[in-house]
Amino acid sequence: MSVNIQKSYSNEQASGKLYLVGTPIGNLEDITYRAVRTLREVKWIAAEDTRQTRKLLSHFEIGTRLVSYHEHNKQASGPELIRLIQAGDDIALVSDAGLPAICDPGFELVQLAIEADISVIPIPGANAALSALIISGLPTDRFTFVGFPPREGKPMQQELSSWKKAGGTIMGYESPHRIVKTLTRIAEGLGADTPLCLVRELTKKYEEAIRGTIAECLEHLEAHPPQGEYCFILNVEGQGDEADQQSAWWRELTSQAHVGKYEADGYDRKEAIKLAALDRGVPKRELYNELHRDR
Structure with a gap:
């Protein structure tokens, strides 16, 4: 060529x-x-x-x-x-x-x-994504635009893994009727304490920026139902390398012990299974069935 x-x-x-x-x-x-x-x-x-x-x-x-x-x-x-x-x-x-x-x-x-x-x-x-980025208060020296995240569970898990490896600031779009579900999945993959800025109604009368952790922003959305199209800006700086270094912490554990570790950290059984399944890259239902077979 x-x-x-x-x-x-x-x-x-x-x-x-x-x-x-x-x-x-x-x-x-x-x-x-x-x-x-x-x-x-x-x-x-x-x-x-x-x-x-x-x-x-x-x-x-x-x-x-x-x-x-x-x-x-x-x-x-x-x-x-x-x-x-x-x-x-x-x-x-x-x-x-x-x-x-x-x-x-x-x-x-x-x-x-x-x-x-x-x-x-x-x-x-x-441009909506760049406009949201510059008012987010999150680092602007290195960023990745991801568009609309996948809707299905497994593709979303793969997407989150790529975000961890990329590091830096992640920016994308989501609709009002999907934003809570998408943020919940992101929290499961990246951590509920991940810094987040949600921006809606850019350049319009009701322009709004919500800044906090994912958990705090989800709490806000519970009290104030989503309206308008959203830009989300996340900072996962450093998580890529850290995730690579720490990804083996659970590898010597049985599935039961893996879930038990999350329960010991304060998660309920259902949430612990979900997090362990995400670590292991298997469907939650598959891990649930394995745990019950081993009883």
């Missing part, structure tokens, strides 16, 4: 360009002058949700034609957009909010553009 060199503003290209345009994540004042100008000047705007984007265009009196590009039509729509760009049209790609190509199929359109030797131009704008 040969190296790909992009000269973003070269006049030698006969084709158009693909612009990745950042849009507001809540407050419409967060759009840039350059973004508005670009949306006015391009031939087409490819939008994740044309209804949502039409509201934005109407507010700024932008009359550019809209086309749909999303997860369910990307296989057909992507090549057609590339064909239009190759014919000389400039196209702007936008998501419902924030920067396109993050947690949406935009990156696949970018890949197609690169393969077709089309310039891909970023038009910077608001």
